[in-house]
Amino acid sequence: MPRLLILAVVAVLAILAPFYFYSVTLMTVMCFIVFACSFNLLLGYTGLLCFGHAMFFGGAAYITGQILKTTPISTELAILGGGVAAGLLGLVIGYLTMRRQGIQFAMITLAFSQFVYFIFLQAPFTGGEDGMQAIPRNALFGFVDITSNFTFYYVVLAITALCVFIYYRVVHSPYGEVLKAVRDNQPRVESLGFDPEKIKLVAFVISAAMAGVAGGLKATVYQFATLTDASWPVSGEVILMTLLGGLGTLIGPVFGAAGIILLNDYLAGFGEWALVSQGVILLVVIVFFRRGIVGELAALAKYLRRRNATPETKAKQVEAKPAH
Incomplete structure (x- = not known):
């Protein structure tokens, strides 16, 4: 009963939030909540450190934007298309890298991320360093006008709630228990007849698809996509969010993403001090809060x-x- 009460209070606060706070900032927080949840599924529950997770985030932003600019497809289907494209990219990269573990896996994913980054830099449809501009918000379900940020906030809220629910169900399913077993003792799981590589590959694809949905959401919130979304600093930022909130916890990514985005928003006028503050936070978390908030x-x-x-x-x- 207390858990249902907490969920009800959170739902009410989320519904009322755009009446008192800037809706674009709130939508940015929700986009990165989905992104951090996807990364936490990979690192916190599977034990795979991906240094290139931004390639799914930024790649899906470009794919979603291209779909919306060239077709009359509704916005929710375009975001889903970006997530599917990111999942397919995750399938290919996961298949090529899943036999590696530890720092080897991390560095290989970083290399793939840089490769994808330079593809987007040279691709004609991305706009290069100028980015993809003027991404439209096609009508939701083909008839609901979502051009207003206030209206679109509730669309982002609904998609975020759905993604967090899927994340929750995956973690609490029998598959989620096997994931944690693979993370803690892979040889024993293999001795029980499971294939750890296939199990981790499925988690990698799910994580990539969720990161893609987050990237598609961000592209439609700001109505542009840039190379920054696919760059390695964004991969580092999502690692910081996950560590700050709590690795391997259900609601840790929510607190971590909200904390970092709001801090960056507050320090935006101070230039490089935003990056300095992130470094200080990471140092404090590593030294004093190893389990996160x-x-x-x-x-x-x-x-x-x-x-x-x-x-x-x-x-x-x-x-x-x-x-x-």
């Missing part, structure tokens, strides 16, 4: 429950422990 709060709550537990409760917990 949500992870540390969860550990603190668990400690307080144990400390405040009655002797009867402690006795039941001891009895409940399996005998070795």
Whole structure:
């Protein structure tokens, strides 16, 4: 019951938010929440560190923009098309890299990301360094006008809620349990008859598709796509969001993405100080909050429950422990 109450309060606050805050900033936060959730699925629950996750984010932004500029397809289908394209790219890259682990996997994905970046730099439809401008917002479902930022906010909110729900269901499914088992002890999972490479490949494709949806959303929010979205600093930024919120936690990416985007927005007028602040945050998290904000709060709550537990409760917990 408390969980349903919390969800209801969050839903009400999200619905009322554009009446009190700038809608474009709120939509940017939601785009990066989806992006951070996709990366957390890969690193936090699968144990794969991808240094080039921005290639899916930026690539889908270009694909979504091109679909909207050249066809009358509705916006939600164009965003879905960007996600599908990112998933297919993830399938190809994942198939080529899944036999590598650790730093080898990270560096290979970075190399692929740079390769994709230079393809977009040279491709005629992307606009090169000028980016893809004037991306339209075609009518939702073919008849709902979403040219207003206020109206489009609720579309982004609905898509974000759907993506977070899918992320939640994947993590809490039997497949999600196998993912965590692969992360913690891959040889044992293999001895049980599973194929860890196929399991990780599916997670990589799902993560890439979610990152693509996030990129498509961002392209339609700002109505342009640039090379920055596909650059390695964006890959580093999503890593920071995930670490800040809490690696391997459900709501960690939400706090991490919101914190970094709002901080960048606040420090936008200070130029390079925004990057300096990110470096300081990363240093503080690594040194003092290794489990991230949500992870540390969860550990603190668990400690307080144990400390405040009655002797009867402690006795039941001891009895409940399996005998070795």
